[in-house]
Amino acid sequence: MTEIFKGRLAILGLGYIGLPTAVAIATRGIDVTGVDINPAIVAAICRGEVPFVEPDLAVGVSGAVAMGRLVATSEVPEADAFIIAVPTPFNEDHTADLSYVKAAAEQIAPRLKPGNIVVLESTSPPGTTEMVSSWIAAVRPDLKMPRDGENGADIYVAHCPERVLPGRIMIEIITNDRVVGGLTPLCAEKAASIYRLFAQGEILLTDAASAELAKLVENAYRDVNIAFANELSLISEALHIDVWEVIRLANRHPRVSILSPGPGVGGHCIPVDPWFIVSAAPGLAKLIRTAREVNDRRPHHVAEQVVMKAKRFHAPTIACLGLTFKANVDDVRESPAIDVVGLIARALPDVEVLAVDPYVEKMPRQLAEYGNIRLEQAYDAVERADIVVLLVEHDPFRAIRHTRLGGKIVYDTRGVWR
Numbered sequence: 375m376t377e378i379f380k381g382r383l384a385i386l387g388l389g390y391i392g393l394p395t396a397v398a399i400a401t402r403g404i405d406v407t408g409v410d411i412n413p414a415i416v417a418a419i420c421r422g423e424v425p426f427v428e429p430d431l432a433v434g435v436s437g438a439v440a441m442g443r444l445v446a447t448s449e450v451p452e453a454d455a456f457i458i459a460v461p462t463p464f465n466e467d468h469t470a471d472l473s474y475v476k477a478a479a480e481q482i483a484p485r486l487k488p489g490n491i492v493v494l495e496s497t498s499p500p501g502t503t504e505m506v507s508s509w510i511a512a513v514r515p516d517l518k519m520p521r522d523g524e525n526g527a528d529i530y531v532a533h534c535p536e537r538v539l540p541g542r543i544m545i546e547i548i549t550n551d552r553v554v555g556g557l558t559p560l561c562a563e564k565a566a567s568i569y570r571l572f573a574q575g576e577i578l579l580t581d582a583a584s585a586e587l588a589k590l591v592e593n594a595y596r597d598v599n600i601a602f603a604n605e606l607s608l609i610s611e612a613l614h615i616d617v618w619e620v621i622r623l624a625n626r627h628p629r630v631s632i633l634s635p636g637p638g639v640g641g642h643c644i645p646v647d648p649w650f651i652v653s654a655a656p657g658l659a660k661l662i663r664t665a666r667e668v669n670d671r672r673p674h675h676v677a678e679q680v681v682m683k684a685k686r687f688h689a690p691t692i693a694c695l696g697l698t699f700k701a702n703v704d705d706v707r708e709s710p711a712i713d714v715v716g717l718i719a720r721a722l723p724d725v726e727v728l729a730v731d732p733y734v735e736k737m738p739r740q741l742a743e744y745g746n747i748r749l750e751q752a753y754d755a756v757e758r759a760d761i762v763v764l765l766v767e768h769d770p771f772r773a774i775r776h777t778r779l780g781g782k783i784v785y786d787t788r789g790v791w792r
C-alpha cells in the first residue's frame with residue numbers, strides 16, 4: 375500500500391521544523407494551515423515573511439502564501455491531518471516538559487473526526503505518542519483511539535521525528551530518510567502517506583516507541599562523539615599536543631570518524647535529547663550522562679583558559695568571535711559561545727569584552743546584564759584586541775587573514791586558523 379495523502383492539513387508550531395514542513399507540504403498542492411500561539415509569528419507568515427534566518431525558507435514561505443496554499447492563524451482549524459511540531463524543552467531535573475505537546479493535543483481533540491491522522495514530530499521521550507493518544511481520548515471519549523494489537527480505530531496516531539540540520543533544513547527535509555512509528559501498523563502507514571508527498575528519502579515504518587528512542591539515540595550518539603573529542607582536547611592540551619592534528623590523523627583510519635572539539639554543545643536538540651534517555655533509564659545511561667556533563671563543562675574550561683591568558687596583561691581587550699550556537703545560523707538560544715562570553719565578562723569585570731557576530735544585531739538577552747560587553751564589528755574588534763577568541767566558525771571568520779592576528783594571543787576553539 376503506498377497511499378499518498380490528500381486533504382487539508384494543519385501544523386501546530388511554526389518554528390524551525392513546523393514552518394519548513396508546512397512549506398514542503400503546501401508546495402505539493404496541499405492546503406496547509408499553520409497554527410502558532412505567538413501572534414507576531416502568525417502576522418509575519420501572513421505577510422509571507424519568515425521570522426528567523428534559514429537558507430531558502432523565505433522564498434518557500436512567500437511562494438506558498440502567495441499561492442494561497444499556506445495560511446497562518448492562532449486557532450486550530452478542522453483538517454484531515456494534524457502535525458504537532460511544538461517545543462519539548464526540559465525541566466530543571468532534566469525530565470521532558472511536555473506541556474506544549476499536551477496543550478497541542480488538547481487543542482486538536484475538539485476538531486477531530488473519524489479518519490483523521492495526528493502526527494507528533496516534536497522530539498519526545500519514549501511513550502509520548504501513546505500519551506498524545508490518551509490526552510485526546512480524555513477530551514473525546516466518543517472516539518475510538520488506536521490500541522496495539524487491535525484493528526480499527528477512528529484516529530491514526532504516529533510519531534515522525536524530524537532530523538533536519540539547521541542551516542540545511544530545506545534540503546534535508548526533502549532528502550533525509552524518515553522514520554514513521556505508529557501506535558499500530560495502520561497508524562504508521564497513514565502517517566507515511568503525508569511524508570510521501572515530499573520526502574525523497576526512504577520512509578521507514580516502525581512502532582511509535584522505537585521511533586521516539588531512535589531519534590533520541592541519533593542526537594545522543596553525536597553528543598557522545600563530541601564529548602570524546604572534547605576530552606581529547608583536554609588531554610592534548612595537558613600533553614602539549616595539537617588535538618586537531620591528532621584527530622585529523624586518527625580520522626584517516628577507515629573506521630574512525632571523530633567529531634570536532636569546541637566551546638561546548640548548543641542548540642535545542644543535542645544538549646536536550648540525551649537527558650530524555652537518561653531520565654527514561656537513569657541507572658543505565660551512564661556514558662550518555664557523562665558525555666552531557668563533559669560537554670556542559672566546556673564553556674567553563676574555555677572561559678578559564680581565556681581568563682588565565684588575560685592575567686598576563688594590565689588592561690587587556692578581549693575580542694570574542696561568534697555568539698550563535700553554531701556556524702552560519704542566527705540562533706543564539708542554548709549557545710555555549712554566549713556562556714563563554716558571559717563567564718569571561720563576569721570573571722574580569724574591569725576588562726572590555728568585544729562580542730562579534732555577523733548574524734547577531736542586538737545584544738543577546740543573556741548578556742544584557744554585563745556592563746563590560748560591547749557588540750562590535752569583526753574588523754574593529756580584531757584590530758583593537760589583545761586576545762582574540764574564536765568561538766563560532768562562521769565563514770567570514772574563517773576568512774580573516776593570519777596577518778591581522780599577528781602579535782595577539784589567539785585562542786581558536788574551533789581549530790579553523792591552524
Ligand code: SAJ
Pocket residue numbers: 497536537538539540592593596600633634635636637638639640641642643644699700701710
Ligand atoms: N558541535 C561540536 N563539534 C562538532 C559538531 C558540532 O562542538 O563536531 C557543536 C555545534 O557547534 C553546536 C552543537 O554541537 O553547538 C550542535 O550542532 P550540530 O550541528 O551537531 O546539530 P544541531 O543541533 O544543529 O542539529 C542536530 C542534528 N542531529 C544530528 O546530526 C544527529 C540534526 O540532524 C537534528 O535534526 C537536530 O539536532 C534536531 O532537531 O534534533
